[in-house]
Amino acid sequence: MSMQEYLDLPAVSAGLITDVLDCPARAWWNSWLNPNRVRETSPEMDAGTIAHAVLLEGNADCCAVIDPEDHPAEKTGAIPVGWTNKSIRAARDAARESGKIPILKQDIAEISAMVASALEFIDSLKETEPAIYAAFQTDGGESELTFTWDDGPTPCRIRPDRISTDHKLVVDAKFTSIEGGPRAWIRTQLFSMGYDTSAAFYSRGIEQIYGVVPTYIFLVVPTKLPCLPYLVGLDPRSMDLAAQKVSLGLMEWKSCAKADSWPSYPRVVHWAEAPAWMEAQIEVRQMDDPWRRDK
Numbered sequence: 001m002s003m004q005e006y007l008d009l010p011a012v013s014a015g016l017i018t019d020v021l022d023c024p025a026r027a028w029w030n031s032w033l034n035p036n037r038v039r040e041t042s043p044e045m046d047a048g049t050i051a052h053a054v055l056l057e058g059n060a061d062c063c064a065v066i067d068p069e070d071h072p073a074e075k076t077g078a079i080p081v082g083w084t085n086k087s088i089r090a091a092r093d094a095a096r097e098s099g100k101i102p103i104l105k106q107d108i109a110e111i112s113a114m115v116a117s118a119l120e121f122i123d124s125l126k127e128t129e130p131a132i133y134a135a136f137q138t139d140g141g142e143s144e145l146t147f148t149w150d151d152g153p154t155p156c157r158i159r160p161d162r163i164s165t166d167h168k169l170v171v172d173a174k175f176t177s178i179e180g181g182p183r184a185w186i187r188t189q190l191f192s193m194g195y196d197t198s199a200a201f202y203s204r205g206i207e208q209i210y211g212v213v214p215t216y217i218f219l220v221v222p223t224k225l226p227c228l229p230y231l232v233g234l235d236p237r238s239m240d241l242a243a244q245k246v247s248l249g250l251m252e253w254k255s256c257a258k259a260d261s262w263p264s265y266p267r268v269v270h271w272a273e274a275p276a277w278m279e280a281q282i283e284v285r286q287m288d289d290p291w292r293r294d295k
Contacts, residue, residue: 136162
């Protein structure tokens with residue numbers, strides 16, 4: 001199944017679980033129930049899609065590489081930087097219309113460097129993480145398979161980046177601009193982006209389909225040189241909390257779908273509470289302000 005066909009399936013995804021927990025109206029807007037749904041795109045999202053294809057499928061057939069040298073300005077002959085003249089924008093739009101992701105020549109080179117770094121990292125896991133290494137071998141796993149199931153009355157779908165042939169391991173590739181290694185990524189993206197919920201939702205699906213609770217691992221690949229990948233997993237407590245969120249999300253979806261009611265945020269003032277670190281910062285500043293003139 002192609003990615004487009006997968007996205008068109010009338011079924012709940014991990015992203016919709018995250019949405020419905022935040023705001024049911026947002027979940028409806030991003031679902032197949034919305035006849036005017038528009039899928040967002042951005043250079044970062046496009047780059048991530050292409051990187052996934054190259055890493056997991058071994059090719060970049062999903063994209064159209066556009067060389068700025070082929071699109072000089074009509075009057076000055078200047079080579080465009082980005083999508084900055086009529087000719088290169090026309091090439092970009094034509095690629096979109098043909099179902100391809102347009103990408104500049106220099107950007108595909110950066111993606112190739114990221115993927116090469118990821119592949120080298122995977123090859124280095126043979127001794128330290130043999131199960132992950134094995135899952136990326138030809139006979140050890142498969143990439144981007146589509147799985148569907150009914151969770152009670154709710155149709156659900158998942159598309160693991162890589163799943164081992166015994167279904168005991170799922171690897172989720174994440175390309176990130178966050179620098180600082182595993183701690184920084186965990187602190188700034190793992191929970192705030194709902195990736196923990198995705199891990200629990202995918203695990204729930206594999207368990208219901210195959211009766212196996214898989215280990216769920218994130219392969220995180222920084223987009224900035226030197227592109228040093230690392231692995232992240234959820235400890236049992238975090239996974240249990242994420243599983244509870246998934247159960248709550250499915251209950252919320254079922255309730256909203258049954259009533260055909262998708263409420264938005266409450267029509268009240270949401271009062272902000274200052275974080276503890278701000279109060280501590282002010283107390284320190286009151287005790288020792290380096291700019292005070294009455295010392």
